[in-house]
Amino acid sequence: MYYLEQATEKHLDEIVDIYMNDLNVAILTYFGRGFIYKMCLDLIERKCATVACLDSGKVIGFIFSVSDNTHLYKYLNFDSLFSLFKKVIFSYSALKTFILSFFLIFLGRDKVKSNIGRALELAHFAVLGEYKGKGIGTDLLNDFEYKAMIEGFNCVFTSSHNKSLVDFYVRTRSAKFLYQTNVGGYTSYGVIWELKNKLY
Numbered sequence: 026m027y028y029l030e031q032a033t034e035k036h037l038d039e040i041v042d043i044y045m046n047d048l049n050v051a052i053l054t055y056f057g058r059g060f061i062y063k064m065c066l067d068l069i070e071r072k073c074a075t076v077a078c079l080d081s082g083k084v085i086g087f088i089f090s091v092s093d094n095t096h097l098y099k100y101l102n103f104d105s106l107f108s109l110f111k112k113v114i115f116s117y118s119a120l121k122t123f124i125l126s127f128f129l130i131f132l133g134r135d136k137v138k139s140n141i142g143r144a145l146e147l148a149h150f151a152v153l154g155e156y157k158g159k160g161i162g163t164d165l166l167n168d169f170e171y172k173a174m175i176e177g178f179n180c181v182f183t184s185s186h187n188k189s190l191v192d193f194y195v196r197t198r199s200a201k202f203l204y205q206t207n208v209g210g211y212t213s214y215g216v217i218w219e220l221k222n223k224l225y
């Protein structure tokens with residue numbers, strides 16, 4: 026059995042472990058664990074994160090929202106830049122993915138978001154290894170949507186490399202594609218869907 030609760034600092038280390046292992050496709054992990062730690066801490070302090078925990082308290086998944094134009098630069102320091110350097114210096118594909126993602130997705134994101142009205146961004150979403158595929162992500166997502174509706178948002182915006190997840194959004198939420206961008210190592214899909222009143 027598991028339960029959902031608002032993330033607090035006590036969950037932070039486990040969230041970062043899951044992030045670094047299960048979301049390691051995300052280019053933000055190129056900046057290293059310290060960067061992810063600072064970003065997650067900031068979002069947790071702003072009450073933007075929900076975790077799924079086993080009865081023992083072990084964290085098995087998380088979902089984060091971002092409702093403003095958060096500037097990731099504020100989490101950078103020397104260590105994170107060095108981490109990025111180490112990641113890209115020996116890997117042409119990592120370098121290409123980083124450059125394309127930065128220019129095509131991150132710099133374009135504020136423009137996309139400014140054109141889509143009152144949408145809440147689903148920014149970081151993962152479930153721990155062996156717990157995937159058991160409906161925990163769907164529970165986290167339903168909870169995210171419910172809270173978004175209560176806060177007055179009428180759409181959810183997200184981008185993902187995970188095509189099966191994007192297809193899931195299209196199938197279950199009638200999500201619409203905003204963009205599909207090949208960033209070398211993978212394709213990033215930007216999608217949006219309307220929040221409709223439903224029984225969660």
Ligand SMILES: CC(C)(COP(=O)(O)OP(=O)(O)OC[C@H]1O[C@@H](n2cnc3c(N)ncnc32)[C@H](O)[C@@H]1OP(=O)(O)O)[C@@H](O)C(=O)NCCC(=O)NCCS
Nearest residue numbers: 047150151152157158159160161162163185187189190193
């Ligand atoms: C995506 C993810 C958070 C969903 O959580 P989950 O508990 O596995 O989700 P559910 O069991 O409720 O299944 C919902 C959808 O998640 C996707 N999913 C399920 N298991 C998955 C796995 N092992 N790997 C990748 N995606 C998976 C599927 O699209 C599934 O829908 P479908 O079965 O109808 O195709 C989780 O699978 C995960 O952490 N994947 C790797 C990281 C990732 O892709 N994060 C999101 C992108 S930024």
